[in-house]
Amino acid sequence: MRTGLNAIVVLAVLGMAGIAAAQTGDLPLSLLGRHRLACPVCEQVFTALVVTHTNARGGVDRDLFARAVGPEPEYYRISTCPNCGYSGYLSDFAPDVVLPPDLRQRILKSPRLELPAGFTPDSDPRELDASDRYRLAIQCYRWGQKSDEAIGWLHLRASWIARDEGAMLPKDPRLARVMEYLERYRPELSDAGGNQRSVEMQMVSRALEALAIGQFNRYQKPYVELAVALILRRHGENRQAGPMLDRLIEYKSFSESLRQGIARMRESIQREREHQAEAVTCFERALLAGQVARANRGVACYLVGELCRRLGRDREAVRWYDEALRDASLPAEVRTWASEQRGEIALAR
Numbered sequence: 001m002r003t004g005l006n007a008i009v010v011l012a013v014l015g016m017a018g019i020a021a022a023q024t025g026d027l028p029l030s031l032l033g034r035h036r037l038a039c040p041v042c043e044q045v046f047t048a049l050v051v052t053h054t055n056a057r058g059g060v061d062r063d064l065f066a067r068a069v070g071p072e073p074e075y076y077r078i079s080t081c082p083n084c085g086y087s088g089y090l091s092d093f094a095p096d097v098v099l100p101p102d103l104r105q106r107i108l109k110s111p112r113l114e115l116p117a118g119f120t121p122d123s124d125p126r127e128l129d130a131s132d133r134y135r136l137a138i139q140c141y142r143w144g145q146k147s148d149e150a151i152g153w154l155h156l157r158a159s160w161i162a163r164d165e166g167a168m169l170p171k172d173p174r175l176a177r178v179m180e181y182l183e184r185y186r187p188e189l190s191d192a193g194g195n196q197r198s199v200e201m202q203m204v205s206r207a208l209e210a211l212a213i214g215q216f217n218r219y220q221k222p223y224v225e226l227a228v229a230l231i232l233r234r235h236g237e238n239r240q241a242g243p244m245l246d247r248l249i250e251y252k253s254f255s256e257s258l259r260q261g262i263a264r265m266r267e268s269i270q271r272e273r274e275h276q277a278e279a280v281t282c283f284e285r286a287l288l289a290g291q292v293a294r295a296n297r298g299v300a301c302y303l304v305g306e307l308c309r310r311l312g313r314d315r316e317a318v319r320w321y322d323e324a325l326r327d328a329s330l331p332a333e334v335r336t337w338a339s340e341q342r343g344e345i346a347l348a349r
């Protein structure tokens, strides 16, 4: 993957979020298509699912995870050869792609890539979990000695998958009633800058206020807290969601399946954090070594700051936000986020 492409993706995503604010009518859903790809390692020909149209109407989290209405593009960005496991973006399967000399040897012979058991060239590509695809792609990128920036992006995207897969709970009638009740706190999309993420974070603030003034009885309260934790989890605000879930898993009146769901959500936070920490290491190394293209530096600094904030590394976060804010070419929307997020840390300290 060429350096620089990701920043273009980022700007396109922000542009789409802006369009979402302006138009709330009938925009097309994201769409999937099937592509025939040939593996450059083992020559296996296979079908991959790729996103042909996308949108960011599901909202953009502040670490740039853009949710589509329709199939989520991040799940389909990485293709995997069902024979040898070679994985990467579509560009990594281009007919003219040049592989580093020992990559083929490493993938096919030693140490060898391992596909999940039962996944064969005859399997439907949907049967391979996105988190497995990213794990394989990260391995290929490391063996292929790709840039730290490129590996950092894979880890960041894998953290989004952990977030998205982890933000769900089994059906529960009492939780469903509470979620329905919380709808009264939902602001208009246009009052929240057109971003679904802002809409839901405002709902969280209002629900927390209602909890604080004792608006719910002791039977309702754990369900309201769980609904709030679910929304926070959905946006990867794990520093708030994590302690709430630690408390809620002890609540004996929740059904067994709900408690198992809470346990899975806590595990997904752990996975997300591991990928975020790896992404920070990679991006930092790329930035400090001057490997990030000039035009992408500001956004990369912002991202490191944002990931540090999410990981609870506040001092580093402030330093990187400041670095981003010093960059004159930082896109306006990212600049606003950098100031706001930095301000929140300053308030909390």
Ligand SMILES: [Zn+2]
Pocket: 039, 040, 041, 042, 043, 044, 081, 082, 083, 084, 085, 086
């Ligand atoms: Zn292959």
